[in-house]
Amino acid sequence: MPSTASIDAIMRSLADPTRRAVFERIIQSGEINVGDLVSGSGVTQSAVSQHLRSLKRAGLIADRWQGRNVFYRAKPKGLAPLVDWMSHYGIFWRERVANLRTLLKEIDP
Amino acid sequence: MPSTASIDAIMRSLADPTRRAVFERIIQSGEINVGDLVSGSGVTQSAVSQHLRSLKRAGLIADRWQGRNVFYRAKPKGLAPLVDWMSHYGIFWRERVANLRTLLKEIDP
DNA sequence: TACAAACATTAGCATTGACTTATGCATCAG
DNA sequence: CTGATGCATAAGTCAATGCTAATGTTTGTA
Numbered sequence: 001m002p003s004t005a006s007i008d009a010i011m012r013s014l015a016d017p018t019r020r021a022v023f024e025r026i027i028q029s030g031e032i033n034v035g036d037l038v039s040g041s042g043v044t045q046s047a048v049s050q051h052l053r054s055l056k057r058a059g060l061i062a063d064r065w066q067g068r069n070v071f072y073r074a075k076p077k078g079l080a081p082l083v084d085w086m087s088h089y090g091i092f093w094r095e096r097v098a099n100l101r102t103l104l105k106e107i108d109p
Numbered sequence: 110m111p112s113t114a115s116i117d118a119i120m121r122s123l124a125d126p127t128r129r130a131v132f133e134r135i136i137q138s139g140e141i142n143v144g145d146l147v148s149g150s151g152v153t154q155s156a157v158s159q160h161l162r163s164l165k166r167a168g169l170i171a172d173r174w175q176g177r178n179v180f181y182r183a184k185p186k187g188l189a190p191l192v193d194w195m196s197h198y199g200i201f202w203r204e205r206v207a208n209l210r211t212l213l214k215e216i217d218p
Numbered sequence: 219t220a221c222a223a224a225c226a227t228t229a230g231c232a233t234t235g236a237c238t239t240a241t242g243c244a245t246c247a248g
Numbered sequence: 249c250t251g252a253t254g255c256a257t258a259a260g261t262c263a264a265t266g267c268t269a270a271t272g273t274t275t276g277t278a
Contacts, residue, residue, distance in 0.1 A: 035255085044238060045254085047237055047238075050257090068246065068255075083195070125265085128266090142224085156268075159266075178224065
């Protein structure tokens with residue numbers, strides 16, 4: 001069972017459309033720096049930085065410093081608490097939780 | 110691929126801890142009326158009603174009128190857009206979420 | 219009919235949160 | 249060393265939102 005705090009941070013972070021768009025772009029890019037994220041985001045560099053901080057605190061992304069650039073990437077297990085939460089509370093899935101967990105274990109022990 | 114509006118409504122609705130607690134309680138109860146939801150929620154009946162409206166508009170719950178009481182229940186496919194979203198954007202999760210969706214299809218085609 | 223019960227809705231208030239501008243801090247180029 | 253670049257942080261503003269109190273609406277009951 002995922003901690004309430006973890007789920008809360010993830011849900012809150014992904015609730016905002018702009019921030020969610022940033023997250024989606026990071027995922028699709030594999031790795032991307034802040035400047036590239038800013039261009040086409042529709043908001044200022046400051047806003048993007050604040051969104052990145054939120055996503056990072058939620059455990060959804062990780063950063064890598066290289067000179068003056070900071071590259072962000074999605075964390076593989078970032079969405080895991082969300083999956084666990086759905087598995088735990090997903091009403092008609094209750095019986096299948098065991099199967100799901102087994103499946104996840106096989107993929108990422 | 111789930112509509113942005115759908116994902117947005119679901120994420121926003123589940124982002125609030127109080128509202129998420131209400132949703133979880135509805136799931137665990139199978140079916141529950143407003144009065145029972147209010148007791149132990151920590152907020153007023155008005156607040157609960159407003160949370161219920163948000164959850165309903167997000168497609169997460171459905172209501173059933175019986176006399177003066179209104180019973181709420183979780184919608185089977187309410188969280189489906191969230192699963193779809195993860196399968197579409199979750200690069201690292203694509204395979205395992207696909208399996209999750211297969212499970213869901215088996216349960217509720 | 220009149221009153222109570224169950225829930226929804228409205229209005230108002232306080233807080234949160236997303237944004238911009240301005241500034242700080244480190245790194246690279248000259 | 250000096251200025252420019254890339255990004256983070258601080259401060260302030262405005263809209264969104266979660267809450268309560270009050271009221272509305274429908275249904276059951278005496």
